[in-house]
Amino acid sequence: MKLPATSSSKAPVKPTADNLVPIRLDIETEGQRYKDAFTWNPSDPDSEVVVFAKRTVRDLKLPPQFITQIAQSIQTQLTEFRSYEGQDMYTAEKIVPIKLDLRVNHTLIKDHFLWDLNNYESDPEEFARTFCNDMGIEDPEVGPAVAFAIREQLYEIAIQSVASAREIKISKKGRRGAEHAISSKGGGNALDLMKLFRYNSSVVRKRKEWYVYEPIVDILSNEEVDALEAREDRNTR
Amino acid sequence: MEMPQYDPNTKPEFELYTIPSHSSWFRWDDIHETERTALKEFFDGSSISRTPKIYKEYRDFMINKYREEPSRRLTFTQVRKSLVGDVSLLHKVFRFLDEWGLINFGAVSRGDDSDNRDSSLGDTELKNQVKIEEGAPNGVRVVALPNSLKPISVPNSGADGSGNGKVAVAGETGVKLPPLASYSDVFGDLVKLKGFKCGSCGEQCNSGCYEYSKQGSFVICEKCFKNGNYGEDKSKDDFRFSDLGGNSLTHGATWTEAETLLLLESVMRHGDNWELVAQNVPTKSKLDCISKLIELPFGEFMMGSAHEMNSCPTGSLNSLKEGQSASSENQNDVKMEDQVHDQMNESKQNGDAATEEPPAKRKRIAPLSDGGSTLIKQVGGLDSVLDNLEHYQTFLLMDCSDASFEVAHISTMVGPHVTAAAAEAAVAALCNESSCPREIFDGDEDYLANGLSSPTMVSDPERALQVDASKMEENQSETQDASSEKNDVPLNLRIRTATATALGAAAANAKLLADQEDREIEHLVAIIIETQMKKLHSKINYFDDLELIMEKEYNEMMQLKECLVEERIDVLERALKTGVSKWRS
Numbered sequence: 001m002k003l004p005a006t007s008s009s010k011a012p013v014k015p016t017a018d019n020l021v022p023i024r025l026d027i028e029t030e031g032q033r034y035k036d037a038f039t040w041n042p043s044d045p046d047s048e049v050v051v052f053a054k055r056t057v058r059d060l061k062l063p064p065q066f067i068t069q070i071a072q073s074i075q076t077q078l079t080e081f082r083s084y085e086g087q088d089m090y091t092a093e094k095i096v097p098i099k100l101d102l103r104v105n106h107t108l109i110k111d112h113f114l115w116d117l118n119n120y121e122s123d124p125e126e127f128a129r130t131f132c133n134d135m136g137i138e139d140p141e142v143g144p145a146v147a148f149a150i151r152e153q154l155y156e157i158a159i160q161s162v163a164s165a166r167e168i169k170i171s172k173k174g175r176r177g178a179e180h181a182i183s184s185k186g187g188g189n190a191l192d193l194m195k196l197f198r199y200n201s202s203v204v205r206k207r208k209e210w211y212v213y214e215p216i217v218d219i220l221s222n223e224e225v226d227a228l229e230a231r232e233d234r235n236t237r
Numbered sequence: 238m239e240m241p242q243y244d245p246n247t248k249p250e251f252e253l254y255t256i257p258s259h260s261s262w263f264r265w266d267d268i269h270e271t272e273r274t275a276l277k278e279f280f281d282g283s284s285i286s287r288t289p290k291i292y293k294e295y296r297d298f299m300i301n302k303y304r305e306e307p308s309r310r311l312t313f314t315q316v317r318k319s320l321v322g323d324v325s326l327l328h329k330v331f332r333f334l335d336e337w338g339l340i341n342f343g344a345v346s347r348g349d350d351s352d353n354r355d356s357s358l359g360d361t362e363l364k365n366q367v368k369i370e371e372g373a374p375n376g377v378r379v380v381a382l383p384n385s386l387k388p389i390s391v392p393n394s395g396a397d398g399s400g401n402g403k404v405a406v407a408g409e410t411g412v413k414l415p416p417l418a419s420y421s422d423v424f425g426d427l428v429k430l431k432g433f434k435c436g437s438c439g440e441q442c443n444s445g446c447y448e449y450s451k452q453g454s455f456v457i458c459e460k461c462f463k464n465g466n467y468g469e470d471k472s473k474d475d476f477r478f479s480d481l482g483g484n485s486l487t488h489g490a491t492w493t494e495a496e497t498l499l500l501l502e503s504v505m506r507h508g509d510n511w512e513l514v515a516q517n518v519p520t521k522s523k524l525d526c527i528s529k530l531i532e533l534p535f536g537e538f539m540m541g542s543a544h545e546m547n548s549c550p551t552g553s554l555n556s557l558k559e560g561q562s563a564s565s566e567n568q569n570d571v572k573m574e575d576q577v578h579d580q581m582n583e584s585k586q587n588g589d590a591a592t593e594e595p596p597a598k599r600k601r602i603a604p605l606s607d608g609g610s611t612l613i614k615q616v617g618g619l620d621s622v623l624d625n626l627e628h629y630q631t632f633l634l635m636d637c638s639d640a641s642f643e644v645a646h647i648s649t650m651v652g653p654h655v656t657a658a659a660a661e662a663a664v665a666a667l668c669n670e671s672s673c674p675r676e677i678f679d680g681d682e683d684y685l686a687n688g689l690s691s692p693t694m695v696s697d698p699e700r701a702l703q704v705d706a707s708k709m710e711e712n713q714s715e716t717q718d719a720s721s722e723k724n725d726v727p728l729n730l731r732i733r734t735a736t737a738t739a740l741g742a743a744a745a746n747a748k749l750l751a752d753q754e755d756r757e758i759e760h761l762v763a764i765i766i767e768t769q770m771k772k773l774h775s776k777i778n779y780f781d782d783l784e785l786i787m788e789k790e791y792n793e794m795m796q797l798k799e800c801l802v803e804e805r806i807d808v809l810e811r812a813l814k815t816g817v818s819k820w821r822s
Binding site: 066113116119122130133201210211 | 284291294295298310311314315317318319320321322323324325326328329
């Protein structure tokens with residue numbers, strides 16, 4: 001997710017305040033399943049991946065086959081991320097809708113809001129922190145999960161636009177093509193800024209729409225958690 | 238500042254909202270410079286979604302929303318659902334207004350300042366609790382008296398356990414050793430956090446708690462468990478008993494000497510495998526072992542050195558031993574610990590660990606000396622190393638006899654070389670307490686032999702050694718007198734021979750080094766003279782060359798002159814031939 005330089009540093013660019021890669025792991029070996037989701041700093045040396053895998057296996061007392069699998073998975077996701085780096089994207093603003101729909105332990109979160117993909121100062125972690133503070137969530141695992149979900153969605157949107165830009169460039173082959181791509185790059189994801197921020201319209205939403213963008217936080221009971229987990233397992237298998 | 242409807246019959250009522258005086262620039266109708274600079278994005282025309290008009294809308298909406306209920310604290314989440322736009326940007330506006338007091342000025346604070354809202358700890362539960370500090374204040378650590386066999390207990394430091402360094406009180410002599418520069422108690426905070434709070438009745442569970450197995454963070458105390466207050470939707474079977482014992486506050490911090498010893502030993506053997514280490518030290522849990530090890534001043538070296546040892550046991554040790562100086566100091570440390578712990582094997586390991594630590598430090602100093610620093614610097618480096626060693630020594634000497642305590646006392650007053658000698662004397666003095674004096678003595682000879690055979694060691698300045706030698710002799714007699722009362726006659730002789738050999742070895746070493754220094758100086762002076770000569774030679778050559786050039790040029794000039802003269806004569810001849818009468822030359 002590399003975009004033109006930020007004002008402050010000479011370091012390569014980031015769509016958010018820290019350039020972190022969302023990594024999702026779901027490995028199953030010998031009847032044991034390891035699911036995890038976290039963010040990784042791609043500027044860490046690659047040797048750290050193996051060290052991390054070893055440490056994780058040791059801390060969680062997993063069988064040693066997991067080490068190579070974890071390391072491989074992380075590596076593939078990292079290389080995939082890096083293949084998108086350096087793509088030239090435009091600096092105009094791009095507001096995308098982000099939907100949160102996740103369950104962390106006993107907390108169920110549903111939320112919907114707008115995010116500017118090209119705002120280099122945006123920080124998913126800060127957003128997650130404010131969110132937890134405002135909603136009074138005490139489970140410390142919720143914050144990182146929210147931040148991760150945001151990053152994942154931003155990442156996917158960025159990938160999509162890069163991929164579509166590539167396709168259009170290949171098909172049109174020419175500067176005109178690129179320009180056309182830029183203008184149509186909004187695609188289905190970005191909201192049309194023109195429509196939203198018209199001069200004679202207000203940025204304050206109508207009241208009846210407030211509930212759409214309001215976060216919903218539910219604390220579940222055990223049985224509900226079990227039921228949801230069972231359903232998720234069935235879905236993923 | 239709301240304008241009520243104007244009713245001529247009633248007095249106009251103005252609702253007053255307080256904002257801090259530093260925000261008095263604020264106007265409803267206008268956007269002030271402060272806002273423009275703080276929120277540039279709206280005013281630089283970079284996007285159609287960021288215009289002053291939009292900013293004003295955001296701002297007005299947020300302020301009005303807050304003023305609907307001034308005593309309630311407005312949260313960002315409440316406003317963002319009503320506004321269209323990038324949430325990060327909205328958050329920025331929100332924070333701006335909050336900092337300037339335009340919103341939430343009169344609101345009930347959440348228990349922590351808005352400045353701390355984004356603090357990394359973010360655990361409001363902790364912050365709202367009253368912090369009670371127990372035990373001695375943080376700057377002072379209580380250490381067991383040297384003669385008693387009581388374990389050293391860590392006081393329950395308060396929540397701000399940031400260590401100011403450890404002040405070890407060295408027993409009856411009352412000498413205060415300065416704290417180790419690198420020591421800091423980073424685990425003081427965790428002491429406080431470990432106390433469990435019951436989930437249902439809110440009290441501290443001291444003796445034992447029942448942990449909810451499905452969600453690890455929920456614990457209830459024994460009383461609640463018995464009473465059936467399990468908390469919502471939780472059944473009895475889901476709870477797992479975890480006994481904190483009486484250690485919940487001290488968290489197993491009472492480490493006796495024997496336990497420390499066991500710990501060190503098992504770390505040497507097992508390195509990083511904390512499970513095995515915890516097994517070996519029966520009364521302490523894994524966490525306690527780790528925290529205790531780190532608290533020990535050399536603990537981290539142990540972990541590092543344990544790694545080294547496990548990976549390449551003999552090779553590295555040998556090379557380390559050869560690399561290190563054979564000056565009796567190191568060996569004496571080894572032996573001193575031999576005395577302290579009455580078991581040879583583990584003491585050897587400890588000794589190795591200790592010797593690995595000083596070599597590690599000496600290796601760092603060696604590059605210094607390679608860089609050509611002065612002798613004084615080297616001495617300074619040695620001093621710091623040996624200072625640390627001293628502290629380590631004193632730490633372990635806690636429950637030793639008086640003789641060795643005198644050593645500690647002396648070590649704080651006099652230089653390190655003296656410590657070495659005094660330590661040796663103490664070693665000999667303690668010979669009668671130990672069961673294997675012979676071995677040590679034989680070992681002594683070996684180490685000294687090594688010292689003689691390898692002259693190229695970390696250099697000591699000759700002068701300092703001489704001064705120290707004289708001092709050593711004085712103190713030798715002191716300690717000998719102190720300990721001689723207890724010794725038998727043959728031991729006295731042994732002391733004498735041992736110290737004599739040591740002194741002799743040191744003196745021989747010093748002489749060899751001095752000779753080497755002399756030769757080096759001569760060599761260097763010769764080099765200097767040579768270079769000067771060369772310089773002069775080249776200068777002379779240069780001047781010679783210049784002379785040559787000058788001569789040539791002069792010759793050329795003369796030739797030119799002749800040429801010119803000839804030409805002139807020519808011209809005159811021609812002029813005369815043609816008979817030019819009136820001719821102006």
